[in-house]
Amino acid sequence: MAATGRGTGGQQFDRLIRNAANSARVAVHVDVVDLDPTTSHPHLPGSRSDWQRIASFDALVVTGAQPQNSHPEKDPGYPVIERILDLSRRRNFFTVFSCLSAHLALHQMCGVQRRRLAHKRVGVLDHQTVARRGPLTVGLPDVVTMPHSRWNTVDRDELVACGVRLELLTGGSDWAVATSQDGVRQVFVQGHPEYLPDMLLREYRRDVRVFLTDPDAPYPPIPEGYLADTASRRLAAFARRARSQRSPTLATQLPTVGPLPDVARRWTAEATAMTANWIRRVADGSTGRINDPPTRPAAGRHQDDLVLANGCSSVQYGPRLDAGRERDR
Template structure:
C-alpha cells in the first residue's frame, strides 16, 4: 500500500524519485478502497486444471494480507474436457458472458495445451483473442503467463515465438533491468524463476514491439517480465513464478513415465538448477535400477518422489509474491470504483502510471 504525502517533508519527493509510489493528499482522499475482482482464464488441460487454480489463487492471496480479492475462474468452452473436469467447471467456474457482464479489475491468463508449432491454428486462438481484446478495453490490467504471452505477442504485436533447440526447463537466475518501474521498484535485483517451455519470444522482439522489458536472465538472452508500452495494461511473464516447489518434480516424473512407456528414447535430463546433490544422487540411483529392470523385464522401482520432496528448495516464491503484490497495488491506484470501468476518470489511459 502506498504512502500519502500529507505535508512537504522532503523524504516524500526523494522516494518518488526512487520510483516508490507516493500519493498526494488530494488523490488519497478521492481513492475508494474496495474489494478487487480478478479473473482467471484457466486454459490448462484437465490434469493441470486444479493445480493451476491453486497456484494462482495462492499467488494472489500471498501478495497482500490486507486487501480482499474475489477471484473468478473461467475457461474457454471450445477446449475439450473430460467428464470430471467438465463437472468441476460446471460447478465452480463462471462463463465468459457472466464475466463480461459484471466486469473485472484484473485478469490473469494461463497457458494451454498446444498441438503443433503454429499458435494461430490452435482451437483456442480465436476465443482467446476475443477475451484478450475485451480485457484490453475493459480491464485495468491483464497478466499473461508463458504461452498466453506468446499468443498475445503474436496476435497483438505480430511477433511470433521461435522454437528452441532444447527445452528451457529448470530454475534460472534473473536480473531487474528497470529498477524504477513500479512493478519492480522494491523487489530483489537478482532472483530465480522457473521456466518450462520449448519456445521463446526473444528480447529483440519485445523491443521491436515497443514494449518495456523489466526482467531478463543475467546474460540478457531471455525476457521474463515485460509490460505493454503504457507500463501496466498488459503484463507478460515468460517464466512460471506461480509454480509450487514440487511443480518441476511433477513434470520430471511425467517425463520419466513417458520414457517408461517408450515415448522418449532416453531417460529425461534433470531440470536445470533444481535438484541438489542429494536429490541428484537419489535420481541417478533410480535411473540405474529403472533401466536395469526395463532391460531384464523385472518389476520397475518406484519413482522416489517421497524420498526427495522435503529436500527441494524454493528460491522464487518471495519475489513472485512481491511482483504480484506490486501489480495488485497498482491496480488499486488506477481502477475505477465501479467494477465495469477500467480506470478512474482522471487517469491517462495511454500512460496510467505517468512513466517517462
C-alpha cells in the first residue's frame, strides 16, 4: 500500500521512484508526510506523529514550492528543512532535496546564497557528467539531458569551496545535481528529472496567462531543446503580439503546440537510471554496505523493502505547480 504526494509534483516523483525501484529490483513502500508551513491542517510541521514517521524512513525526497521570501532564512519552509537536516544527521538516512528545498538546505549547510538569473532557465538542457563511476552517476553517459524551469541558482564554485560534490554540470557556473562528499547520502537537484513530457509546456502556458493578467509579470522564455522549430516560431509570433496587445482575452488564442516527439525518452531513461543508482545505495546503506559497489539481487528476487517518503508534500506550500503565478525558484 502506498500513497502519492498531492498535486502533479507528487505524482511525478511517485512515478519516477517506482520506475527506478523496478529497474533496481528493489521493493519500495512510498509514504507521504504533509509538512505545509502555511496550512491549518491539524498535523502541522513539527508534530510528533509527522516526525516519528520521518524518523522511521530509510530515505526521504523533499521538494519545494514557490519561495515566499527572497531571504532563505525567512522562508516559511526554512525551519522544516532545518529539522529535516538535523534528523537526517542523527538518523543518518538518505535525503534528496529538490528545487527550493535544495537551495534552503545548501544555505543552512554551507551559508551559500541563491542568485537570481538574468533570464529564466527553462528547457531540456545537456549536462556534463563529472564522474561517470560515482555512486549516483555510474553507468550514465558523458552527456545527460534534464529539464530545467527556474529563476535561481547557487554558484557551483561556492559549493565546491564548502565541500559539496558536483555530479552534473549545466554550463558556465551552473549545475543540475550535486551531492555530499560520499556522492549519495545527500543529493541536491536544481533540475527536474521527474518531469512528465508535457510539463514544461504546461508551465509555459500558465506563465503566459500570468503575463496577460499581471502587469508586473515577465513574459516567459520559450523552452529550449524541447520544441520543433515550427512550434517555437508560432509561440514567438504570439509572444510579440502579447507584448504589444497585453490583454487577458488573448489567453484563448495561445497556439496549441506539443513537445518534440520522444523528447522525454532520453531524460526519462537517464533520470530512471540515476534514481535506480540512488535506490540501490539506499538499500545497501540500510544494511551497512554504503561503501561497497552497488549490488544487484539475483534475477527474480527483490531486496528487502525500503520505506521512502515521497516528499513532494513535505515542503509543498503556496500555489500548486499548475496554478498561480510564476514560481521564483
